[in-house]
Amino acid sequence: MSTSEEPKAPGLLDGRFSPTRPLAASGNLFAFALDVLKALPKRPFQLREFIQQAWFVASVTIIPTALVAIPFGAVIALQLGSLTRQLGAQSFTGSASVLAVLREASPIVTALLIAGAGGSAICADLGARKIRDEIDAMEVLGISPIQRLVVPRVLAAMLVAVLLNGLVSVVGVAGGYFFNVVLQGGTPGAYLSSFSALAQIEDFWASETKALVFGLIAGIVASYKGLNAGGGPKGVGDAVNQSVVITFILLFAVNLVMTAIYFQLVPPKGS
Amino acid sequence: MGVAVEVEGLSKSFGSQNIWSDVTLTLPPGEISVLLGPSGTGKSVFLKSLVGLLKPERGSIVIKDTDIVRTSEHKLYEIRKLFGVLFQDGALFGSMNLFDNIAFPLREHTKKSESEVKSIVLEKMDMVGLQGAEGKLPGEISGGMRKRAGLARALVLDPEIILFDEPDSGLDPVRVAYLNQLIVDLNAQIDATFLIVTHDIGTARTVPDNLGLLFRKNLVMFGPREQLLTSQEPVVRQFLNGRREGPIGMSEEKDVAQVEAEMAALEARGGDSHNGVGPKGASGGEAVPPQLTPSEGLPERQAERRRQERVARMLHEFDETTQAAIRQSLPGELLAQADAGVFAPTAGQGGRHWAPEAGASATTVLPRSGGSS
Numbered sequence: 001m002s003t004s005e006e007p008k009a010p011g012l013l014d015g016r017f018s019p020t021r022p023l024a025a026s027g028n029l030f031a032f033a034l035d036v037l038k039a040l041p042k043r044p045f046q047l048r049e050f051i052q053q054a055w056f057v058a059s060v061t062i063i064p065t066a067l068v069a070i071p072f073g074a075v076i077a078l079q080l081g082s083l084t085r086q087l088g089a090q091s092f093t094g095s096a097s098v099l100a101v102l103r104e105a106s107p108i109v110t111a112l113l114i115a116g117a118g119g120s121a122i123c124a125d126l127g128a129r130k131i132r133d134e135i136d137a138m139e140v141l142g143i144s145p146i147q148r149l150v151v152p153r154v155l156a157a158m159l160v161a162v163l164l165n166g167l168v169s170v171v172g173v174a175g176g177y178f179f180n181v182v183l184q185g186g187t188p189g190a191y192l193s194s195f196s197a198l199a200q201i202e203d204f205w206a207s208e209t210k211a212l213v214f215g216l217i218a219g220i221v222a223s224y225k226g227l228n229a230g231g232g233p234k235g236v237g238d239a240v241n242q243s244v245v246i247t248f249i250l251l252f253a254v255n256l257v258m259t260a261i262y263f264q265l266v267p268p269k270g271s
Numbered sequence: 272m273g274v275a276v277e278v279e280g281l282s283k284s285f286g287s288q289n290i291w292s293d294v295t296l297t298l299p300p301g302e303i304s305v306l307l308g309p310s311g312t313g314k315s316v317f318l319k320s321l322v323g324l325l326k327p328e329r330g331s332i333v334i335k336d337t338d339i340v341r342t343s344e345h346k347l348y349e350i351r352k353l354f355g356v357l358f359q360d361g362a363l364f365g366s367m368n369l370f371d372n373i374a375f376p377l378r379e380h381t382k383k384s385e386s387e388v389k390s391i392v393l394e395k396m397d398m399v400g401l402q403g404a405e406g407k408l409p410g411e412i413s414g415g416m417r418k419r420a421g422l423a424r425a426l427v428l429d430p431e432i433i434l435f436d437e438p439d440s441g442l443d444p445v446r447v448a449y450l451n452q453l454i455v456d457l458n459a460q461i462d463a464t465f466l467i468v469t470h471d472i473g474t475a476r477t478v479p480d481n482l483g484l485l486f487r488k489n490l491v492m493f494g495p496r497e498q499l500l501t502s503q504e505p506v507v508r509q510f511l512n513g514r515r516e517g518p519i520g521m522s523e524e525k526d527v528a529q530v531e532a533e534m535a536a537l538e539a540r541g542g543d544s545h546n547g548v549g550p551k552g553a554s555g556g557e558a559v560p561p562q563l564t565p566s567e568g569l570p571e572r573q574a575e576r577r578r579q580e581r582v583a584r585m586l587h588e589f590d591e592t593t594q595a596a597i598r599q600s601l602p603g604e605l606l607a608q609a610d611a612g613v614f615a616p617t618a619g620q621g622g623r624h625w626a627p628e629a630g631a632s633a634t635t636v637l638p639r640s641g642g643s644s
Contacts, residue, residue, distance in 0.1 A: 133362035141376045142351040
């Protein structure tokens, strides 16, 4: 045995603060994402699991989403209400509110909920299975956990994210209308008639595309962290925590990039 | 007939921590082998490496001409269908009842109709004595039942290699005895290759055809059960007799002087045979207790005859006490053949002592009935 093959004594840092460690971690996550994409077209498609998971993710996210969307829409309406009055542009309150909710508020709320509620549930479920050897047992039975468990979950997260985004848009706009018209004494006719003054249909598609991508990222990160949980029940807790934090960071970064691209691709209305 | 598993020069580390290195052993087809070792010597890691869940850095594991250390992910999934694995706690899917758990591999891998699935599942549940528990969830049953359900699930795809990760952990001695009998009975019925990882010396003494011991990141010994049971190797003797005197310490290795002092004290008390009873069935000095035989009404273990021939071939490699112990287990005609020198040394075969030699009469009369492959 040459000296280089001698097992090294564990050092103080033991690679824990190695500069390449974050690179390796993100590389692993990316490789996992590629594995998921590769497994996507593989038959048989797990329809049952997909429906169950879509239902599950929806059931843990719908009510919190609606409850978050109402105050979110209200805050925007309140801010815009006073701002437009100062600027003398009350007639555009409705359109600005729609624009803000549709373009930013709704994907962000969706991102928070799909990562915080849906992703954490997926991660905890897979993590618990992992530490009880269920995932290993499945692999040993010759079944790929990625195809059997992860693909349906990622697709379910994507579907639910898109639907949630629609829900948030509706609830947010309705909440904005309620606060502006009922509480701030705005004129209902002006609010409604200015609806489409600034917003356009591309805004809606962009918003839904964002939600789709957010669902994909949240599903993949949650599954990755869940399947790599280790070290007993504490490991699962850590994995859930990390999955939510990582997803948040990624989603906000991706949101910035997608918004920037959107403004390059779609000209604002009237210009 | 089960398939052989040939492990060659296998080494595994996690980061800079070496688990074991240069492990070389062969699980002969259809035989029962037990792998022993103090806690934390990487026995479970070894099992996981065998099924390709962990990738060792060096060495090879050859099953049916495929090296599963280096094969593609796709091929690995195919090879895994040969395996049945009983995990420590059964590793049942918590969200499914026992019937669905056991039916799971069938539903995923075969296109059998639901009635066929049902008949196979019920047959396997009957085999492990779980009739009537189909509707129970894994959380509602005892540890012993979970293990047996895990075993039933490992059996449904008719595996050729079955791995047991501590089948005795968390069970009372009576249930362990039943489980051991079940293992021997299963081996007689399906003739698959068995590997059991355990701490239970009672199991190690009575169940297997072959015994191995992992210690200090190495495979100390692997061979016919008589080889380890009669071995004078200090680590083996200490482990099989479950005593504190010897090289294995509580957490670290002991220094040589201390070990020598302990051994002298032990000898002064009369050695292992007067050392009383150790935990987990560890006692009995260097006696070789009779092996468990299949229950009445079951066919004879086909591996038994194969093993006898294999061991007769390698008889000349062992020391005298081991030879004497092995001789007692061999039928007269094989002994006569071995003594007459019919069996040429098989050293060149890389440890494959069942490898047929051209012209050797013993192989031509091998009773391979039922072995279709």
